[in-house]
Amino acid sequence: MSLFSSRTxxxxxxxxxxxxxxxxxxLKQLNKRGGSVKQAEVTLxxxxxxxxxxxxxxxxxxxxVLADSTVESGSKLASAWLAKEPENPDALVFHSRVGLVRGLRDRHLEDAGQLVTQCHRxxxxxxADPLPWVTLLGMARIERYAQSEVNAIWREATGRDRWHREAYLQMLAHLSPEEGGSSAAVLDFIDVVRARIPANAPCAAIxxxxxxxxxxxxxxxxxVRAMTAGQLWEGGQIAASLExxxxxxxxxxxxxxAAAQADLNVLAYALCAAGRAADAHPVFQALQGTVTPWPWNDDGPAVQRFEQDQAKAERGRQGGVGGA
Structure with missing residues (x-):
C-alpha cells in the first residue's frame, strides 16, 4: 500500500x-459467472x-482471499484447476488452502493426509514459496500437532519470508487458549518476537x-472479567504498543x-475498546470505509459495529460526548 487517502x-x-x-x-468476474466451473475462471x-x-x-x-471466496460460494474451482494441472504449484497450494479454509470452518480437515501431501509437493x-508451509501451520492448528512439529514448520515458513504476516497469525492462533494453548504461551511468543519485528513489517500488528x-x-x-476487560489497555507493554x-x-x-487495511481495522477497534476513540479518527479516515469482518463481528454485524465506533471517533475528534 503506497498511500492512504485523506478524502471524505x-x-x-x-x-x-x-x-x-x-x-x-x-473476484468480481468470478462472482458474476456462477454455475459450473469454466476454463476461463481457472485462467483468471x-x-x-x-x-x-x-x-x-x-x-x-x-x-x-480467493480461497475464502471459493469456500463461501461453494465453487469447485480449486478441484477443477488441480485436476487440469496436478503438478502446478499454484494449483496445489490453492487447493490445499481451500481445504484449510473448510477445515477451520468445520473444525475438521477432510482428507488431511492428501492436503498435507499437496503442500509438500x-x-x-x-x-522459495513460504505459502505451503504457512498453510501447513494452519493445518497444524486443526490437527493439534506437537509443538516440536509446529516449530519445525514455522522455521520453514519464516525462513523463506521472515515477516510473513499470516505465519505469525497462524502461530498466534495455535498458541491461544481457544485452541488448546494458553495465555502464557501467547505472551511468551509475543515477548520473543516483539523486539525483532520492524515497526512497519507485514507482521507488525501481531x-x-x-x-x-x-x-x-x-x-x-x-x-467481572467482562466488566474489567478495559483495564487490559491501561499501562504496561500493551498500552505502549497501542500508543x-x-x-x-x-x-x-x-x-x-497487502493486508495493511486489515491491520488498521484491528487498530481502530483496539483504540475504541481502550476508550481512545478520538485517537482512532485518523485510522478510520485512512480506511475510507474498508471493513474487515474481524474484529468487528465478535459481538454483532461487522459493518454496524464499525459504523458505531467510527461515529464515536468523529464525536471524539470534535470534542463531543461519546468520544470515549
Whole structure:
C-alpha cells in the first residue's frame, strides 16, 4: 500500500480484496459467472497468481482471499484447476488452502493426509514459496500437532519470508487458549518476537492483534472479567504498543503490505475498546470505509459495529460526548 487517502470517508462496507484492485477485479468476474466451473475462471486465478510472482506477502493475501471466496460460494474451482494441472504449484497450494479454509470452518480437515501431501509437493515444485508451509501451520492448528512439529514448520515458513504476516497469525492462533494453548504461551511468543519485528513489517500488528483477542476473550466470559476487560489497555507493554501503533500506522506510506487495511481495522477497534476513540479518527479516515469482518463481528454485524465506533471517533475528534 503506497498511500492512504485523506478524502471524505466512503460508506463502510466489507471489502475482501482490501485495496488490491487486480484481486478485486478477479473476484468480481468470478462472482458474476456462477454455475459450473469454466476454463476461463481457472485462467483468471492462475494468471493473477502467476503475475504476483515472488511477492510472497501479496501472494499470501490473494490466495487467502480467493480461497475464502471459493469456500463461501461453494465453487469447485480449486478441484477443477488441480485436476487440469496436478503438478502446478499454484494449483496445489490453492487447493490445499481451500481445504484449510473448510477445515477451520468445520473444525475438521477432510482428507488431511492428501492436503498435507499437496503442500509438500507444492514446496518441492516452488521451494522459495513460504505459502505451503504457512498453510501447513494452519493445518497444524486443526490437527493439534506437537509443538516440536509446529516449530519445525514455522522455521520453514519464516525462513523463506521472515515477516510473513499470516505465519505469525497462524502461530498466534495455535498458541491461544481457544485452541488448546494458553495465555502464557501467547505472551511468551509475543515477548520473543516483539523486539525483532520492524515497526512497519507485514507482521507488525501481531502484538495488538493478540491484545484484541485477549480482550474479546475476557468480554466473552461475562461477569467481572467482562466488566474489567478495559483495564487490559491501561499501562504496561500493551498500552505502549497501542500508543506506538496509533502514532505510526495510519501515516501515508508507513505500511506497504497487502493486508495493511486489515491491520488498521484491528487498530481502530483496539483504540475504541481502550476508550481512545478520538485517537482512532485518523485510522478510520485512512480506511475510507474498508471493513474487515474481524474484529468487528465478535459481538454483532461487522459493518454496524464499525459504523458505531467510527461515529464515536468523529464525536471524539470534535470534542463531543461519546468520544470515549
Amino acid at each position: 470517508s466512503k460508506r463502510p462496507r466489507i471489502v475482501p480484496a482490501l485495496d488490491d484492485a487486480d484481486l478485486a477485479r478477479v 486465478v492462475a494468471t493473477l497468481l502467476e503475475e504476483t510472482g515472488g511477492d510472497w506477502d501479496r501472494r499470501g493475501h490473494r490466495v487467502s 507444492a514446496a518441492e515444485l516452488n521451494p 502484538e495488538v492483534t493478540a491484545a484484541v483477542r485477549q480482550y474479546q476473550g475476557l468480554v466473552a466470559q461475562g461477569g 506506538q501503533a496509533a502514532s505510526l500506522w495510519a501515516k501515508p506510506g508507513f505500511f506497504q503490505h
